[in-house]
Amino acid sequence: MPGSxxxxxxxxxxxxxxxxxEGAPMLGDFGLQxxxxxxxxxxINTLRPFSGSNLLMNxxxxxxxxxxxxxxxxxxxxHMLDSRQDPLFYSFLVGPHDQAWSVILLSGGGNDLIDAIQT
Structure with missing residues (x-):
């Protein structure tokens, strides 16, 4: 309806x-992949599964x-960008399951800072 x-x-x-x-969603069925x-x-928050702490769910x-x-x-x-640590991500990024993604979302930094402080 126009104007709505x-x-x-x-x-x-x-x-x-x-x-x-089998039965996985078809990426092409969505406007953005x-x-x-x-x-x-x-x-998913491991202490309170399905509590809505996953930003993607919101x-x-x-x-x-x-x-x-x-x-x-x-x-x-x-670790996120190491193909040995996360081969499935790597396969979606540049491997057999890659595609022209609409958006690549990254969340990181906090645990890197914690690691840096401990060294």
Whole structure:
């Protein structure tokens, strides 16, 4: 309807390993395809699962969007980009499952600072 505000769409985060299973969502069915890598901000809170602490679960966009979520609690930037530490993320980024992603979302830094302070 002309003049009406667009209805916001909740971002649909899907764990990266779920994309390897039969019946995984088709990325092309969404207006935006996001690849997410990060630490606890993008992963499920291990103390209170499904409590909504995952920022991806709380994002609303003007278009339908899916995020392939490769995040792990406590991850550091050095490990996120190491193909040996996270081969599935690497395969989505430049390997057999890569594609032209609409957006690459990164969350990191906090655990890197903690590591730097401890050395």
């Amino acid at each position: 505000a667009e209805r916001p769409n909740r971002l649909k985060p899907v764990q990266s390993f779920e994309m390897m299973r 996001c690849l997410a890598q990060g630490d606890s901000w993008f992963s 994002m609303w966009l003007s278009r339908s969007a899916i995020a392939v979520d490769c995040a792990d609690p406590g991850d550091t930037l050095a």
